[in-house]
Amino acid sequence: MFEFALFILVFIGIMAVSALIFGSWFLIMIVRGIAGFLGFRPMPPATPIGPRRPSGAVQIGPMPNQRNCPYELCKSPNDSAARFCRRCGRELAAPSPVKVTRRAAMW
Numbered sequence: 330m331f332e333f334a335l336f337i338l339v340f341i342g343i344m345a346v347s348a349l350i351f352g353s354w355f356l357i358m359i360v361r362g363i364a365g366f367l368g369f370r371p372m373p374p375a376t377p378i379g380p381r382r383p384s385g386a387v388q389i390g391p392m393p394n395q396r397n398c399p400y401e402l403c404k405s406p407n408d409s410a411a412r413f414c415r416r417c418g419r420e421l422a423a424p425s426p427v428k429v430t431r432r433a434a435m436w
Contacts, residue, residue, distance in 0.1 A: 396424070 395406045398414040398421065405416035413420055 396421070 394409045396409055398405045398407060398417060398419065400414070400417055400419050403414060403417040403419070405414055407415055407421060409424060411421060
């Protein structure tokens with residue numbers, strides 16, 4: 330009998346915590362929806378968010394050997410050899426080959 334009562338108490342506790350977490354999330358989503366409908370936008374971050382260099386500095390713009398998706402709403406950085414955007418899936422334009430006008434002798 331004691332095991333059954335303990336099981337019921339643990340079950341009720343888990344359900345209460347789950348309801349509290351879901352209820353909080355639900356209220357936050359409602360408030361964010363109303364704020365978005367009224368035109369309130371969250372403040373932009375103080376520092377630019379982007380990939381970090383090995384030194385820890387924030388890279389603004391594409392990293393070397395990367396290019397951005399040309400789609401206006403995506404602009405996700407992609408590898409230079411990629412054929413499709415990793416975020417939106419649109420086909421990326423083929424990179425233009427570099428034209429060499431003169432060649433130098435290499436020893």
